[in-house]
Amino acid sequence: MKIRYQRSRVFGSLCALAGIAGLVFAGAASAAQPEPGTWQSHETTFHYLGISPTYSCEGLKNGLSYLLMQSGARLDGPITTQSCYNGAGSPSKLASAKLKFSTLKPAASGGSEASAATVPGTWRKVTISPQTSAFQLSGGDCELVEEFKDKVLPMLTVRDVQSNLHCIPHQSSGNLFGLSFEAFTPSDAKAAIAH
Numbered sequence: 393m394k395i396r397y398q399r400s401r402v403f404g405s406l407c408a409l410a411g412i413a414g415l416v417f418a419g420a421a422s423a424a425q426p427e428p429g430t431w432q433s434h435e436t437t438f439h440y441l442g443i444s445p446t447y448s449c450e451g452l453k454n455g456l457s458y459l460l461m462q463s464g465a466r467l468d469g470p471i472t473t474q475s476c477y478n479g480a481g482s483p484s485k486l487a488s489a490k491l492k493f494s495t496l497k498p499a500a501s502g503g504s505e506a507s508a509a510t511v512p513g514t515w516r517k518v519t520i521s522p523q524t525s526a527f528q529l530s531g532g533d534c535e536l537v538e539e540f541k542d543k544v545l546p547m548l549t550v551r552d553v554q555s556n557l558h559c560i561p562h563q564s565s566g567n568l569f570g571l572s573f574e575a576f577t578p579s580d581a582k583a584a585i586a587h
Contacts, residue, residue, distance in 0.1 A: 442535030
């Protein structure tokens, strides 16, 4: 009974913190001045090479989808996975995923991009850690976040990248990692869907 109460209380505190964070983000986004941006398409294959944990193809797909969307990218099609030798629902050491996504980048003033269709964009702070992604990531996902930072993040329009990624293999709860940066994203959430 006491344990349930404590968990409920912790969950309530987490929800309250998430609400406050949302208000802070909304205030920061509204204070930033929008600037014109254009969509840039990307296509790549992500090979997960971490020691632990191993991911099922569905798990890898969900993790990458979350990381891309948190970073302001727009998925241009479903993430397709491959090398699922143990079946789609079983962990595989060789799982990989094909990614097709677009990112917004500031339009070059006076360049050919200026005449193309532009979308208002703003720089926003993104923080990825077990604390800020409590229901999507855990300490065991440190290596996935590290590989995302090395292989995918350079394709996005980001600046001021700060990372604290000291991943300990085979440790699911002790990795307190952090990755933060500013990403250029659509000012209007609807613009991330329409293209």
